[in-house]
Amino acid sequence: MQEPIHSKTMITDPAAAWRERDLSVLWHPCTQMREHGLSGDRALPLVPIERGDGAWLIGRDGRRYLDAVSSWWTNLFGHAEPRIAAAIAAQAGQLEQVILAGFSHAPAVELAERLLAIAPREQRVDGSWRAPLAKVFYADNGSAGVEVALKMAFHWFHNRGEHERRKFVALENGYHGETLGALAVGDVPLYRRVYAPLLLECLFTPSPDAYLAAPGESPAQCAERAADALRDLLEAHAGEICALILEPRVQCAGGMRMHDPLYLRRARELCDAHGVFLIADEIAVGFGRTGTLFACEQAPAAADGTCAGIQPDLMCLSKGLTGGFLPLAAVLATQAIYDGFLDDSRERAFLHSHSYTGNPLACAAGLASLDILQGDDAIARNRDTAACMAALAAPLAGHRHVADLRQAGMIVAFELTRGGDKRTPFEPGRRVGLRAYRAALERGVVLRPLGDIVYWMPPYCIDEAQLALLAEATRAAIDEATA
Numbered sequence: 001m002q003e004p005i006h007s008k009t010m011i012t013d014p015a016a017a018w019r020e021r022d023l024s025v026l027w028h029p030c031t032q033m034r035e036h037g038l039s040g041d042r043a044l045p046l047v048p049i050e051r052g053d054g055a056w057l058i059g060r061d062g063r064r065y066l067d068a069v070s071s072w073w074t075n076l077f078g079h080a081e082p083r084i085a086a087a088i089a090a091q092a093g094q095l096e097q098v099i100l101a102g103f104s105h106a107p108a109v110e111l112a113e114r115l116l117a118i119a120p121r122e123q124r125v126d127g128s129w130r131a132p133l134a135k136v137f138y139a140d141n142g143s144a145g146v147e148v149a150l151k152m153a154f155h156w157f158h159n160r161g162e163h164e165r166r167k168f169v170a171l172e173n174g175y176h177g178e179t180l181g182a183l184a185v186g187d188v189p190l191y192r193r194v195y196a197p198l199l200l201e202c203l204f205t206p207s208p209d210a211y212l213a214a215p216g217e218s219p220a221q222c223a224e225r226a227a228d229a230l231r232d233l234l235e236a237h238a239g240e241i242c243a244l245i246l247e248p249r250v251q252c253a254g255g256m257r258m259h260d261p262l263y264l265r266r267a268r269e270l271c272d273a274h275g276v277f278l279i280a281d282e283i284a285v286g287f288g289r290t291g292t293l294f295a296c297e298q299a300p301a302a303a304d305g306t307c308a309g310i311q312p313d314l315m316c317l318s319k320g321l322t323g324g325f326l327p328l329a330a331v332l333a334t335q336a337i338y339d340g341f342l343d344d345s346r347e348r349a350f351l352h353s354h355s356y357t358g359n360p361l362a363c364a365a366g367l368a369s370l371d372i373l374q375g376d377d378a379i380a381r382n383r384d385t386a387a388c389m390a391a392l393a394a395p396l397a398g399h400r401h402v403a404d405l406r407q408a409g410m411i412v413a414f415e416l417t418r419g420g421d422k423r424t425p426f427e428p429g430r431r432v433g434l435r436a437y438r439a440a441l442e443r444g445v446v447l448r449p450l451g452d453i454v455y456w457m458p459p460y461c462i463d464e465a466q467l468a469l470l471a472e473a474t475r476a477a478i479d480e481a482t483a
């Protein structure tokens with residue numbers, strides 16, 4: 001017996017009704033909205049979510065989805081983490097927001113103190129330390145944090161009368177956000193190309209991406225080759241460059257492309273040799289994603305005996321900064337950079353601001369998140385989780401459509417290709433990544449491939465059973481998408 005389908009039953013499907021309501025008013029980020037209206041192969045489903053619980057997202061229809069992408073790489077310890085939620089609620093009852101120009105509040109100061117205390121340090125061969133990151137400037141999202149770092153670098157040289165230093169160097173295939181300044185130093189064509197006429201000039205240098213290694217070349221040799229190209233670029237433009245910006249260890253939006261951390265050591269040395277600031281964009285990789293608290297720590301020791309780990313002159317943090325609860329960014333700067341703005345003239349000051357700079361609720365979330373990161377020894381626990389991810393991902397490497405399986409701590413990624421090697425990509429028109437996305441979603445797992453690159457970047461609370469489910473759904477999704 002089949003029930004007659006009349007419009008009433010359609011409208012009472014809560015998820016369908018919600019989709020209609022959403023699409024009548026919302027314009028979603030990073031989305032070709034037309035795809036939500038399509039049916040069949042090219043359709044992009046819209047999933048209404050009601051609540052979160054650990055690594056799970058729970059839909060309005062009660063369906064559960066394992067969040068394998070940490071909700072755009074923001075979430076560290078699971079959704080609706082009660083300790084962070086409680087810290088925000090307590091702060092909201094005390095002070096929700098105050099202008100940070102001329103005023104101060106405890107969450108902003110305490111968070112700055114704690115960030116500076118854990119920031120990367122660099123010890124030289126003679127036992128001395130590089131002058132540490134010493135000041136925190138807040139912004140309210142990652143792109144805005146990048147804008148702050150770029151403007152600070154430029155303005156610092158300007159204040160010194162070095163007006164020719166106004167160019168930035170960035171890595172090919174890097175990503176630093178969507179606002180015009182951040183977009184200008186990014187090199188992901190899909191996001192950049194159409195706006196190129198609006199963007200400030202940027203010099204791009206080859207990425208150390210191990211994926212680009214020539215046949216027979218090791219990741220370290222590939223990094224050396226990219227560093228030599230950086231050296232040549234810095235020499236060719238001596239005196240014109242104010243800063244190099246890079247994503248240490250993993251170029252995330254560029255396809256979770258990973259490089260040998262040797263490149264970070266070389267980049268640090270080259271920036272020092274040329275008097276250029278090094279801006280580390282740790283917005284995605286910070287707070288333990290790649291196995292260490294900050295990715296900069298993974299740079300190897302130098303030939304001259306300098307200890308492992310490099311320290312940038314400016315470091316941008318966001319995404320996981322609040323555990324994934326609220327938008328906030330922090331730019332950490334050295335004392336020397338800060339001092340370059342001290343003057344009787346206001347124009348020599350850094351007059352940048354955002355209305356919500358250093359919002360107390362976001363800072364309180366940041367403090368609670370640091371408590372968990374440090375109190376629960378999350379970095380050490382992540383090592384076990386990362387080993388489990390490696391074991392579960394390993395069998396996928398043998399799949400005939402999987403190429404270049406790679407991992408950095410809590411990030412695992414691979415390419416879907418026709419022949420299972422780098423040189424045989426699927427035709428873009430097949431949209432294999434989108435198919436994999438839909439197939440995984442049907443199995444209750446949120447994968448969100450970058451083109452045809454599938455990755456796992458789960459919240460740190462994910463357990464073994466959930467990881468097994470993730471691996472199982474990933475294999476099934478690949479099979480379905482490549483069939």
Ligand SMILES: *Cc1c(COP(=O)(O)O)cnc(C)c1O
Pocket residue numbers: 141142143144146175176177178247252253281282283284318319
């Ligand atoms: C996400 C991201 C940004 C931009 O942060 P938003 O908060 O999305 O503006 C900048 N840099 C990197 C490396 C990122 O991954």
